Amino acid sequence: MISEKSILLDKLQEVFSPKSATSQEAWSMLLEVGLPSKKSEAYKFTQITKVLEKELDLDLVAKKEFDKTHLYQTQGSHIVIENGVFSKQHSTIEDGVAVEAGEITEGKHDPFSLLNTAFSPEEISISVEKEASPIFIYHVNSVGFSNPRIKVSATKNQEINLVEKSINAEGTFTNSYISFDVDSNAKVNYSKIQSYGDSSLVHETIFARQQRDSRFYSNIFTFSGALVRNNITINLEDENCEGHMNGLYLLDGKSHVDNNTSVDHLKPNSYSNELYKGILDEKSTGVFNGKIYVRPDAQKTNAFQSNNNILLSDDASIHTKPQLEIWADDVKCSHGCTSGQLDEDAIFYLRSRGISEKNAKAMILTAFAAEAIAQVPVQELKEELEGLIAKKLS
Numbered sequence: 001m002i003s004e005k006s007i008l009l010d011k012l013q014e015v016f017s018p019k020s021a022t023s024q025e026a027w028s029m030l031l032e033v034g035l036p037s038k039k040s041e042a043y044k045f046t047q048i049t050k051v052l053e054k055e056l057d058l059d060l061v062a063k064k065e066f067d068k069t070h071l072y073q074t075q076g077s078h079i080v081i082e083n084g085v086f087s088k089q090h091s092t093i094e095d096g097v098a099v100e101a102g103e104i105t106e107g108k109h110d111p112f113s114l115l116n117t118a119f120s121p122e123e124i125s126i127s128v129e130k131e132a133s134p135i136f137i138y139h140v141n142s143v144g145f146s147n148p149r150i151k152v153s154a155t156k157n158q159e160i161n162l163v164e165k166s167i168n169a170e171g172t173f174t175n176s177y178i179s180f181d182v183d184s185n186a187k188v189n190y191s192k193i194q195s196y197g198d199s200s201l202v203h204e205t206i207f208a209r210q211q212r213d214s215r216f217y218s219n220i221f222t223f224s225g226a227l228v229r230n231n232i233t234i235n236l237e238d239e240n241c242e243g244h245m246n247g248l249y250l251l252d253g254k255s256h257v258d259n260n261t262s263v264d265h266l267k268p269n270s271y272s273n274e275l276y277k278g279i280l281d282e283k284s285t286g287v288f289n290g291k292i293y294v295r296p297d298a299q300k301t302n303a304f305q306s307n308n309n310i311l312l313s314d315d316a317s318i319h320t321k322p323q324l325e326i327w328a329d330d331v332k333c334s335h336g337c338t339s340g341q342l343d344e345d346a347i348f349y350l351r352s353r354g355i356s357e358k359n360a361k362a363m364i365l366t367a368f369a370a371e372a373i374a375q376v377p378v379q380e381l382k383e384e385l386e387g388l389i390a391k392k393l394s
Contacts, residue, residue, distance in 0.1 A: 026117035045157035060144030062169030196225035246374035251284035
């Protein structure tokens, strides 16, 4: 009997057309390692290969064209990417920001980043040459299978605020990859809004490499989608680095969201903090699998991880697994997770002050979610998030 992953790879083989030696090499490696099967521990609760085998439509071409109303009405560089291809005509690039489309370079060697390397039409490189306004990236995905690929370079002493947003047609599968090279004393604050249709399938890979004295913030906000998987990795490769991961998922319907995170401390005197919060209603499902690695040379490491969830329905579910792997002895590390329902005592207290039950619950949930958006530096984005949260919780 042919395995599920072989059937899907055979399906992709029919349309695979190598664009370079790098894409051919990635495809060969993918054939060797395979896509995740039901036995893959990292995808234990997210059977993405099985879903793709059933749902992936390589021939789909939807009517999803660029629409200026999706752009943030604020100063900054606005970069539009259509089905993985940089659209210069629809983009507005400020001085000091360089955007180039070129050949694919090697990426991480997990199955879906290899899949992206094999099928991506181009690699879009973004670099900041001087202090600049926020950078906004908009993906317009209207084909059955798209593979956007972005490489961001934050040069020494530079600060970048970057916001990424996707507008996906229904029934599409988007397999995106974005990497960050954060040079010494640079700071990157990256935010992603995931608000997809009920039949959208998404796999996101986010990978950051940090140098000495650098800071990196990842803020992922998920509101909808049939199946959304986020693979987020931060490598702290030198001393005195800070890596931050913040996430919020507000789910209802049958949405399934899986956050798989990894922070790797390689050198001494670095700090990482990870905070993920989830509110799940109806028949939605959340998955959180977070890993912190502290290598033998990474003495004086401070690393913290927290995942907190509220279930609003008996049919909603959460699978959470925080993990620490420590090979150094002079460190401060902790992890923890909570899953439960709304605090009835808190609801009773608010109702005793004349607040309706509905408003009392909304107030508690809004306060619960607020901490996860605290690190967003772009005001217009923060206002949009507050609106989406209020709409979800109404």
